[in-house]
Every structure is written in C-alpha cells, then in structure tokens.
Amino acid sequence: MRPSGLPWILPAFVFVVGILYYCIGETGYLSTLDWDGTSPTPTSVGLQNYQDILVDPIFWQAIWHTVIFFLVTFTAQTAIGFTFAALLHSKVRLATVYKVIVFTPVVIAPATMAPVFRQMFAADGQLNWFLDHVGLGFLSQPWLAQSSTAMPVIMFITVWNFTGLTFVLYYAAMGQIDPEVLEAARTDGASNLRTLVSIVWPGVRSTTVALAMLSVIGALKTFDIPYLVTxxxxxxxxxxxxxxxxxxxxxxxxxxxxxxxxxxxxxxxxLGAIAVAARSNRKDGESGV
Known part of the structure; x- marks a missing residue:
C-alpha cells in the first residue's frame, strides 16, 4: 500500500535527489580527473587529487584559518548577540529602533559593503585618519596589506555583518522562557547577572547549539567577505x-x-556539524535532559 504522504513529499524528494545529490556525485566524479574545464578529453587520475591535497600547504593553512575564524567569530557573535537580546528584553525605550539597528547589517549584501570596508581600512582610509586626529597616529597601519592585521579585519567585518542574526535567534529563544521562572528567581533575591547565568543562558542552550552548527558550516563555506575585501x-x-x-x-x-x-x-x-550535535547530545545525557 502506497504511503498517503508520498505525493506531498515526492516533488521535494525528486528535487533534492535529482539536483543536489546529482551535483555532489558529479563533483565527486570531477575530483578524479585532471581537467581544465573546457578540454573535451579530461584525464582520469583516480585519487591523486586527494593525495595532493594532503600535502598542499595552502590547504592546511586555509583549514587553520577556518578554525581560528570560527572560534573568534562564534565567540564574539554569541557574546554580543546574547547581551543585546538580554538588554532588549528588559524595559528599554525605543527598543524597536535598536532592534532594527542591530539587525540591519545582516541584510546588507557583502558586495555592497566590501568596497566601504576596503576604503575604511586602507592605508589612507578613514580609520587611520581618525587615529591620526585623536592622537593615536602610532596605531595607523596598512590594515589590509599585512598578514598580521588582515585576518582580524575579516573577522571584525564578519562579526559586524552576522551578529544581528545571532541576536534575533537569541531574542526569540528568550521569549520562550517561562516568565514565572524568571519572576520566582527575582523573588528569591537573584540578581540580574545570576538570572542570566543560571536561568536564561541554559534556557537558550538549544539555540546556542544550532548557532554553533551554523557557524561551523559557515566558517568552512566562507568566501564572499575575504574574497571581496582581500x-x-x-x-x-x-x-x-x-x-x-x-x-x-x-x-x-x-x-x-x-x-x-x-x-x-x-x-x-x-563532520563539524555532527561533532557539535554529538557533543550537545552528550551534555544533555550527562545533565539528564
């Protein structure tokens, strides 16, 4: 007997299998070739490309950059997004305006903001001009033209661009916490900081795990900002x-x-997404959740 729900999921199933998995399979096949993309006679090299990757110093350098990039940006976005969400859940005047300001960078296309940041961090850009005019000229430097500062600039731009998304998800998650639990904590004399650490932060743990998974995948897929800027x-x-x-x-x-x-x-x-999910499940098991 045919499952009653099959007609509803069949279009999506065909789309996923027919396009997504086909593309993955085709990419896997191309990875076994020595091909320039236009020659009618590509040469099969088996797993040689993968062997070359394992001894490619640029590949390992990119992996190291990805790890550092994930640790710094995820930590910064989590801290800032959680703090903004907690502040705007309190009684703040013009809260809607602040929400718009925090979220606006998320909707700005990287191709639009990249020239602005290139100009801002250029040797003769606005940042160095500002430092010169406030007596901090000794800090002026070509931020994008030297290895020691180029990566921190890319991290800064990424945090500025995506913290709004972290804020929105935390803000929504905090709205699901039972207000009676928060009120009971305040009645028992818990300070705001204690309430945040002991009740609010554990209450949004699933959101933090989801953000960690997205950040791992996003760090590995990072392209637009570093390519457009540096x-x-x-x-x-x-x-x-x-x-x-x-x-x-x-x-x-x-x-x-x-x-x-x-x-x-x-x-x-x-592997990164599975590792984050497995770590989360293990913590849930240890805590009895």
Missing amino acids: IGGPNYATEFLGTYIYRISIPSAHVGYGAALSIMLLVLAL
Missing part, C-alpha cells in the same frame, strides 16, 4: 577553502583539483 591575501593570510576553491577552479583552471577540494569541504562541514 582576495585571500596578502600572502594567503586570509585564504579560506572557499576562496582557494575558486582560485584553483576558475582563474587557474584546475577543475579536477577544485572539485576534490569541494568534496573535502563537504566532508569537513558534515
């Missing part, structure tokens, strides 16, 4: 897997190697 430079200082895949596949025309990098990206994203 093009992965200087000297690969802001190179990520996304920017590396693009440079290898399009300008350098090593489509097979780029496809192998894409498969590695997919595997790492899945």
Whole structure:
C-alpha cells in the first residue's frame, strides 16, 4: 500500500535527489580527473587529487584559518548577540529602533559593503585618519596589506555583518522562557547577572547549539567577505577553502583539483556539524535532559 504522504513529499524528494545529490556525485566524479574545464578529453587520475591535497600547504593553512575564524567569530557573535537580546528584553525605550539597528547589517549584501570596508581600512582610509586626529597616529597601519592585521579585519567585518542574526535567534529563544521562572528567581533575591547565568543562558542552550552548527558550516563555506575585501591575501593570510576553491577552479583552471577540494569541504562541514550535535547530545545525557 502506497504511503498517503508520498505525493506531498515526492516533488521535494525528486528535487533534492535529482539536483543536489546529482551535483555532489558529479563533483565527486570531477575530483578524479585532471581537467581544465573546457578540454573535451579530461584525464582520469583516480585519487591523486586527494593525495595532493594532503600535502598542499595552502590547504592546511586555509583549514587553520577556518578554525581560528570560527572560534573568534562564534565567540564574539554569541557574546554580543546574547547581551543585546538580554538588554532588549528588559524595559528599554525605543527598543524597536535598536532592534532594527542591530539587525540591519545582516541584510546588507557583502558586495555592497566590501568596497566601504576596503576604503575604511586602507592605508589612507578613514580609520587611520581618525587615529591620526585623536592622537593615536602610532596605531595607523596598512590594515589590509599585512598578514598580521588582515585576518582580524575579516573577522571584525564578519562579526559586524552576522551578529544581528545571532541576536534575533537569541531574542526569540528568550521569549520562550517561562516568565514565572524568571519572576520566582527575582523573588528569591537573584540578581540580574545570576538570572542570566543560571536561568536564561541554559534556557537558550538549544539555540546556542544550532548557532554553533551554523557557524561551523559557515566558517568552512566562507568566501564572499575575504574574497571581496582581500582576495585571500596578502600572502594567503586570509585564504579560506572557499576562496582557494575558486582560485584553483576558475582563474587557474584546475577543475579536477577544485572539485576534490569541494568534496573535502563537504566532508569537513558534515563532520563539524555532527561533532557539535554529538557533543550537545552528550551534555544533555550527562545533565539528564
């Protein structure tokens, strides 16, 4: 007997299997080729592209950048987003205006804001001009032209761009906490800080886990901001897997190697999401949730 719900899920199932999984399979096939993307006779190289990846220093440098990028941006976005959500859940005047201000960067396209930040952090940009005019000229430097500061700038832009999303999710999650529990805590003499740490923060734990999973995948997929602002430079200082895949596949025309990098990206994203979910489930088991 045919399941009654099959007609409803069949279009989505066909779409996912026919397009998404087909593309993954096709990328996996391309990863076994030595191909420039246009030649009619690609050469099969088996797993050679994957062997080359394992000894590719730029690949490992991109992985290291991804790890640092995730740790810094996730921590900053979580701290700022949670703080803003907690503040705007209190009695604040013009709360709606503040919500709009915090969330606005999320809807700004990276291609629009990238030229602004390139100009701001340029050697003759607004940041150095401001530092010079407030007596901090000794801090002026070419922020995007040196390896030591290019990555922090990319992290800053990312935190500015996506903290609004973290704020919205935390704000919604805090709205689901039983007000009677908060009122009971205040009646028992708990301070605001104590209430946040002992009640609100555990109450939004599932949101934090979801944000961690999204951040892991997002860090691995990072492309637009570093490419548009620094093009992965200087000297690969802001190179990520996304920017590396693009440079290898399009300008350098090593489509097979780029496809192998894409498969590695997919595997790492899945492993990262599974690791975060497994850690969350293990904590739930230890706490008896």
